Amino acid sequence: MIRRRLAASALAVFAVVGSVLAQADSGWGLLNMTPGVTDMSRNIYQLHMKIFWICVIIAVVVFGVMIYSLIKFRKSQGAIPDVTLVHNTKVEFIWTVVPVIILVVMAVPAAKTLVEIEDTTKSELTIKVTGFQWGWNYDYLDDGVAYYSHLDRASDHARELSSGIDPNTVPHYLLNVDHPLVVPVDTKVRLLITGADVIHSWWVPAFGVKKDAIPGFVNEAWFKVDADKPGLYRGQCAELCGRDHGFMPIVVDARSKEDFAAWLKEKAAEQKQAAAPAAPAAPEAAATPAAGSTAP
Amino acid sequence: MADAHVHDATHDDHDHDHKPHGWRRWVFATNHKDIGTMYLIFACTMFFIGGAMAMVIRLELFRPGMQWVDPQLFNSMTTMHALIMIFGAVMPAWTGLANWMIPMQVGAPDMALPRLNNFSFWILPFAFTLLLSSLFVPGGAPAGGWTMYPPLVLQNGASFPMLIFAIHMMGASSILGAINVVVTIMNMRAPGMTLLRMPLFVWTWLITAYLLIAVMPVLAGAVTMLLTDHFFGTTFFTAAGGGDPVMFQHIFWFFGHPEVYILILPAFGIVSEIIPTFSRKPLFGYEAMVYAVASIAFLSFIVWAHHMFTVGMPLAAQLFFMLSTMLIAVPTGVKVFNWTATMWKGSLSFEPPMLFALAFLFLFSIGGFSGLMLAIVPADYQYQDTYFVVAHFHYVLVPGAIFGIMAGVYYWLPKWVGKMYDQTLAKWHFWLSTIFVNVLFFPQHFLGLAGMPRRIPDYAVQFTDWNMVSSIGGFGFGLSQLLFPYIIWKCVRSGTPIGNRAWEGAHGLEWELPSPAPYHSWTEAPSDALIAKGAAH
Numbered sequence A: 001m002i003r004r005r006l007a008a009s010a011l012a013v014f015a016v017v018g019s020v021l022a023q024a025d026s027g028w029g030l031l032n033m034t035p036g037v038t039d040m041s042r043n044i045y046q047l048h049m050k051i052f053w054i055c056v057i058i059a060v061v062v063f064g065v066m067i068y069s070l071i072k073f074r075k076s077q078g079a080i081p082d083v084t085l086v087h088n089t090k091v092e093f094i095w096t097v098v099p100v101i102i103l104v105v106m107a108v109p110a111a112k113t114l115v116e117i118e119d120t121t122k123s124e125l126t127i128k129v130t131g132f133q134w135g136w137n138y139d140y141l142d143d144g145v146a147y148y149s150h151l152d153r154a155s156d157h158a159r160e161l162s163s164g165i166d167p168n169t170v171p172h173y174l175l176n177v178d179h180p181l182v183v184p185v186d187t188k189v190r191l192l193i194t195g196a197d198v199i200h201s202w203w204v205p206a207f208g209v210k211k212d213a214i215p216g217f218v219n220e221a222w223f224k225v226d227a228d229k230p231g232l233y234r235g236q237c238a239e240l241c242g243r244d245h246g247f248m249p250i251v252v253d254a255r256s257k258e259d260f261a262a263w264l265k266e267k268a269a270e271q272k273q274a275a276a277p278a279a280p281a282a283p284e285a286a287a288t289p290a291a292g293s294t295a296p
Numbered sequence B: 001m002a003d004a005h006v007h008d009a010t011h012d013d014h015d016h017d018h019k020p021h022g023w024r025r026w027v028f029a030t031n032h033k034d035i036g037t038m039y040l041i042f043a044c045t046m047f048f049i050g051g052a053m054a055m056v057i058r059l060e061l062f063r064p065g066m067q068w069v070d071p072q073l074f075n076s077m078t079t080m081h082a083l084i085m086i087f088g089a090v091m092p093a094w095t096g097l098a099n100w101m102i103p104m105q106v107g108a109p110d111m112a113l114p115r116l117n118n119f120s121f122w123i124l125p126f127a128f129t130l131l132l133s134s135l136f137v138p139g140g141a142p143a144g145g146w147t148m149y150p151p152l153v154l155q156n157g158a159s160f161p162m163l164i165f166a167i168h169m170m171g172a173s174s175i176l177g178a179i180n181v182v183v184t185i186m187n188m189r190a191p192g193m194t195l196l197r198m199p200l201f202v203w204t205w206l207i208t209a210y211l212l213i214a215v216m217p218v219l220a221g222a223v224t225m226l227l228t229d230h231f232f233g234t235t236f237f238t239a240a241g242g243g244d245p246v247m248f249q250h251i252f253w254f255f256g257h258p259e260v261y262i263l264i265l266p267a268f269g270i271v272s273e274i275i276p277t278f279s280r281k282p283l284f285g286y287e288a289m290v291y292a293v294a295s296i297a298f299l300s301f302i303v304w305a306h307h308m309f310t311v312g313m314p315l316a317a318q319l320f321f322m323l324s325t326m327l328i329a330v331p332t333g334v335k336v337f338n339w340t341a342t343m344w345k346g347s348l349s350f351e352p353p354m355l356f357a358l359a360f361l362f363l364f365s366i367g368g369f370s371g372l373m374l375a376i377v378p379a380d381y382q383y384q385d386t387y388f389v390v391a392h393f394h395y396v397l398v399p400g401a402i403f404g405i406m407a408g409v410y411y412w413l414p415k416w417v418g419k420m421y422d423q424t425l426a427k428w429h430f431w432l433s434t435i436f437v438n439v440l441f442f443p444q445h446f447l448g449l450a451g452m453p454r455r456i457p458d459y460a461v462q463f464t465d466w467n468m469v470s471s472i473g474g475f476g477f478g479l480s481q482l483l484f485p486y487i488i489w490k491c492v493r494s495g496t497p498i499g500n501r502a503w504e505g506a507h508g509l510e511w512e513l514p515s516p517a518p519y520h521s522w523t524e525a526p527s528d529a530l531i532a533k534g535a536a537h
Helices: A002-023 A039-072 A089-118 A153-158 A257-275 A277-286 B003-013 B024-025 B032-060 B069-104 B114-136 B157-185 B200-229 B247-280 B286-299 B303-313 B313-325 B329-343 B353-376 B377-383 B387-418 B422-448 B461-480 B485-492 B528-534
Strands: A125-132 A135-140 A147-151 A183-186 A190-194 A199-206 A210-211 A219-223 A231-237 A248-255
Touching: A002 A231, A039 A089, A039 B353, A039 B377, A089 B313, A089 B329, A089 B377, A125 A183, A125 A199, A125 A210, A147 A257, A183 A257, A190 A199, A190 A210, A199 A248, A199 B032, A210 A219, A210 B377, A219 A257, A248 A257, A277 B069, B003 B377, B024 B032, B032 B069, B032 B114, B032 B387, B069 B114, B069 B157, B069 B200, B069 B247, B069 B387, B114 B157, B157 B200, B200 B247, B200 B286, B247 B286, B247 B303, B247 B329, B247 B353, B247 B387, B286 B329, B303 B313, B303 B377, B313 B329, B313 B353, B329 B353, B353 B377, B353 B387, B353 B422, B377 B422, B387 B422, B387 B485, B422 B485
Parallel strands: A125 A190, A183 A248
Antiparallel strands: A125 A135, A135 A147, A190 A219, A199 A210, A199 A231, A231 A248
16 A cells, blocks of 8 residues: 555656656756657667666666665664575576576567668668768769758857857757758668768767768668658767867758759759859859869 | 795784885885885876866866867867776776785785886876876877777877877786786685685686786787878778778777776676675675676677677677677676675675765666667667767766775775774765766766767757756766865874774685785785685685
């Protein structure tokens, strides 16, 4: 009875704390991974939660026994040590084998998800992503569209040492770029990821994709954004890459298939135009970030 | 050596231990206790220097925007903080404790190779002077992370060769220290001190020493290749010349993963000494504990690539490293269960060493759980290089390794100086450390899961709240550590004298020696009865 009441009050406390955290329109509510907007990111999220809860259950049992011992077997309470209790084959066997079984239970779904993540076949669009110090280059290999993506101006000013600009006044401080990567929803997009100078890592949490951009090597990754979830998704470089590692965000603009096709057509025409008549003045054209050469 | 034994045995008077006086006692030191003391003082100094760098990091991260340091200096701080804490604080602290305790625990007069011992210590001040002076050269201190990944590390300025040579010197020091430990344990044990009668601290150090001898040369090789890539035109790690930057990561983590067990295994040993003492009950499953440590050490050689799941390895390799990593949970679980079973039906009291050992038990387990989560490759894609990883390894290194060291010092300090320290003050140190370490590191789990990458000097505004909490915890933790040297100093100056057995339930040969322990620990081998009494398991 007491135990049930204790459990109920513990749950109530949890609920109150949880709702306060959830309501607070601030960073206090940021406690967990987001499920994201792709099947894969949801699989990863579910895997993460499954293992988290297994760990919580183990922790409750093990810490429970420890805390019970700390309360029950105190010298100040007159506990007499049982010095003969130094070995028990049966118990030791159980606590070696049970963890193995739990690990197998964890490993099977993890391996299954991993196999799916590694399957980059049947992609419908391929984009080459090149990380450099400090920004990204996106190259739509089949469509003749390529451009650079840098930290946006507002963040770039505000992040100077003692700039006097309050980061809270800058929209999407440090998570905004001049030219986002544009992709269609409901399409298997394959990324070919490489680095131009040092190792970077392309990470968008909402897609569950993080892959290193290594100079001289090409890595593959893929994602397929839910058909009903167009929007802007933000991430950052996730491998220390020098002074401005903290200032090379990633923004992906997921659009409907039609909008994407229109954008791509317009962009291709724009880049073709920028390249062709401006041939004598090629260096200037190359210097503007939007008119891209294929790679830095 | 033999002459010295006879001589000391005939006098048996501590005023005649023929130690040199003044500065010669320390510079020419060959005594295991003097060298141990120097190691511990050195480690404590480095702990505060590395800690000061952590304070700079937490200060800059207190709120968004760049207020205090340039991003390059910030990167230098994270790089140097790691190098100093790992190679300057934790590893020398373990060697210091090994120096003090192993001869006493195995019934030997001193370490086997006293001059080598002197050499391995005296390399360290030079290595760290070299490393720290790189803060003042053009281009600043190394800023490519302590993992030294190429090509980034090659962009360091004048500090690059200083970093490489400092690493070489630290490695040489560790290898020499490890050789000394192995030779001492293998050759200097008193007759009757069989391997399976050795205290767990000696066992864990023996295995740690083998790990050090195995992997330190690998690190030396890796950084030497960086050196030749930078100065002599080789292209080991440059794709343009047929090399591979990822190969460096493989070699580095082949060193790096055993290294994390080098940092933690001696803590396992200390906790395995302290929990039985304050439970007044022998260690549960002594042999299982030894085998568990040995299996962890073996597994540590075949899990390295879990540090680099995002580099794009073949599926089969990722599966192998995931499964081998998960396997480590089994022997680690055995250890935690055995410690718990040691307390079961014991008679517990909560003096400072026990408090630190208990905090170790709970908080290291939390680090173990996040470690298990990190082993799951698909989930690791989301955790990799975020604050979740920072939280994980600080949970295993701060309330793990550092609390282990503090528990050991609070456990054996009365034996070293023959006096008891101020236990009330030590409990204050414990409670402040334990509360603040959680305020400091627990919110970093949230930050990582919410998407904050590690090693960034500035962050998006939604991460402000938990970063502030973490920084407050950091300042609190840093300040509370000042109590530690003060408590030791006060104990040396004015502690209350104590008998041979500082703790009621303490077993082991070190407690059969007088307090303070004589200059040459066991000048006559302890009797078999004494050894059997100490090894009651």
